[in-house]
Amino acid sequence: xxxxxxxxxxxxxxxxxxxxxxxxxxxxxxxxxxxxxxxxxxxxxxxxxxxxxxxxxxxxxxxxxxxxxxxxxxxxxxxxxxxxxxxxxxxxxxxxxxxxxxxxxxxxxxxxxxxxxxxxxxxxxxxxxxxxxxxxxxxxxxxxxxxxxxxxxxxxxxxxxxxxxxxxxxxxxxxxxxxxxxxxxxxxxxxxxxxxxxxxxxxxxxxxxxxxxxxxxxxxxxxxxxxxxxxxxxxxxxxxxxxxxxxxxxxxxxxxxxxxxxxxxxxxxxxxxxxxxxxxxxxxxxxxxxxxxxxxxxxxxxxxxxxxxxxxxxxxxxxxxxxxxxxxxxxxxxxxxxxxx
Numbered sequence: 001x002x003x004x005x006x007x008x009x010x011x012x013x014x015x016x017x018x019x020x021x022x023x024x025x026x027x028x029x030x031x032x033x034x035x036x037x038x039x040x041x042x043x044x045x046x047x048x049x050x051x052x053x054x055x056x057x058x059x060x061x062x063x064x065x066x067x068x069x070x071x072x073x074x075x076x077x078x079x080x081x082x083x084x085x086x087x088x089x090x091x092x093x094x095x096x097x098x099x100x101x102x103x104x105x106x107x108x109x110x111x112x113x114x115x116x117x118x119x120x121x122x123x124x125x126x127x128x129x130x131x132x133x134x135x136x137x138x139x140x141x142x143x144x145x146x147x148x149x150x151x152x153x154x155x156x157x158x159x160x161x162x163x164x165x166x167x168x169x170x171x172x173x174x175x176x177x178x179x180x181x182x183x184x185x186x187x188x189x190x191x192x193x194x195x196x197x198x199x200x201x202x203x204x205x206x207x208x209x210x211x212x213x214x215x216x217x218x219x220x221x222x223x224x225x226x227x228x229x230x231x232x233x234x235x236x237x238x239x240x241x242x243x244x245x246x247x248x249x250x251x252x253x254x255x256x257x258x259x260x261x262x263x264x265x266x267x268x269x270x271x272x273x274x275x276x277x278x279x280x281x282x283x284x285x286x287x288x289x290x291x292x293x294x295x296x297x298x299x300x301x302x303x304x305x306x307x308x309x310x311x312x313x314x315x316x317x318x319x320x321x322x323x324x325x326x327x328x329x330x331x332x333x334x335x336x337x338x339x340x341x
Contacts, residue, residue, distance in 0.1 A: 003340070005124035006321045008117075009059040015051035016062065018319065024120070024128040024219045028236055031080060032072035033088065033129050035226075036143035037315070038122040039065030039151065040336040041176055042241060045329050046264070047117065053266035060217060063338070064090045064115040066122035067143045070134075077131045087149045088122075089294060090114040107288035122319060124332040125340040127197045134259040135294050139303040140302045143303060144337055148178075148308045151335075153289035155182035158262040160190060161293065162286040170233045172221055172252050173214075175240030175263055176205040181311055183237045184260065185212040189305070193237075197221045205334050211310050225252040229328025232257060243267040250275040262286045311335045 003022045009015050028209050028311050044062045048053035056135040067087035070080055071337035080086075091280040093113035094106040101109050118126075124210055137146045158179075165171060171187040174196040187194045195215040198206050206216040223234045232254030238245050250273075253259055259281060276283055301307035313333020317340075323338035 001214060003125035004318055005061045006063065006318060006338075008056065008060050008062050010056060011050060011056065013026070014048065015050070016048045016321075019059075021061070023112075023126050024197050026072060026074050026128045028074040028076040029132075030074045031070045031077055031134065032129050033068045033086065033122075035066050035122045035125060035127060035340050036068040037066065037147040037333050038063040039147050040324055040338065041065055041116075041151065042179070042328075043264075044116065044324060046224070046241070048325055049329070052084065053264055053268065054117060056183045057113075057119070058106050059165045061120040061122070061124050061127075062115060062116045063121035063123035065147050066115075066127065067137055067146045067149070069105065071126070074131065078135065080131060085137040085139065085143075085146075086134045087137055087146050087298075088115070088129045088234050089135070090116075090288065091133065092119045094112060098215065099160050107290050107293075123321065123338060135298055137240055137298070140300045141251055141298075144312060145308050146298075147337065148312075149294060149301065151178050151288075152182055152306065152308065153293045154179055154262065154286075155186045156293050157289045158239075158260050158286035158298050159186035160182050161335050163225070163237065164259045164282075165190045165192050168191070169235060170228070171195075171235045171237065172197060172225055172233045173239055174245045174249060175238070175239045176202045176209055176216075176334075177239065178311060179243070179262055180239035181209050181212065181238050181334060182203070182308075184209055184214045185306060187235075188213045189300075191300060195221065195224050198200075201331050205331060210333055211234070221248070221252055231255065234258065235260065238263065239263045240324055241265055242268050247271050249277070250281070251279055253279065255279040256281070258282045258284065260284045260286050273278075285323045313336055315339055317341070
């Protein structure tokens with residue numbers, strides 16, 4: 001049985017196309033998942049436009065934000081059955097003996113390979129998944145929303161694990177993409193006063209951020225950052241995909257404050273980090289997520305405490321992947337979702 005897939009087949013810009021693939025054969029510790037929905041991530045767009053900064057195993061099926069039903073079980077898989085509704089973590093290949101993996105921080109294992117760049121992802125009908133990656137999806141949570149567990153987990157890790165945010169803190173989020181808006185939503189849940197910063201062409205996405213209880217700013221955020229005591233904000237979440245925004249973060253953060261960088265930016269910085277020293281600022285990177293974070297996020301989604309419906313700009317078939325990518329790339333929607341059916 002062959003299925004169509006959205007494949008990134010070379011490193012040159014625009015090297016993404018529909019191709020037919022055979023149904024995957026699973027190993028003993030894997031399940032075969034029939035994909036219900038898969039979200040389009042900014043990293044998928046970066047591979048499409050060839051401005052990414054991570055190694056890719058070409059050709060590879062894109063897509064790492066996904067959920068669906070188990071249709072086949074490996075002989076060594078316990079605790080799951082055919083028909084189960086699940087979502088999958090992204091760490092498709094890890095070294096279980098790595099010191100970080102043994103701490104439960106397998107997301108930081110240097111040998112880790114993820115779906116959509118290291119191994120075939122889920123922009124197709126069937127994807128093989130290690131059973132250790134699975135999480136059960138409650139019946140009341142539609143897959144269109146459940147497939148966004150992954151970006152929610154990225155935001156949860158950045159804001160609630162890797163940042164120091166307390167009720168009453170003032171938090172500035174740079175970049176109104178999926179991760180930026182979800183980071184803002186997480187900071188609001190933590191009791192912070194939050195503003196999201198974007199550019200002129202981000203107006204529609206900033207309107208969605210308002211729905212999460214955030215103020216919105218176009219361009220310079222100095223006035224908001226300095227509004228209360230002139231010292232700056234407690235925390236800046238840099239969720240923009242360019243290196244220049246870190247310089248702005250250094251301007252906006254207060255002395256002894258915190259900057260968490262979750263947005264990738266391969267460009268050279270060409271500016272001094274001396275303000276980081278002078279202001280005694282903590283600069284924290286945040287990458288990916290692990291098992292307990294996924295469980296927390298699924299609880300938030302299933303209880304409605306975190307609502308991702310406002311960020312979903314539409315659902316497209318795999319055959320219309322290009323339109324879904326363009327809608328996100330142009331900023332017309334925050335999140336595009338694909339369905340293989």
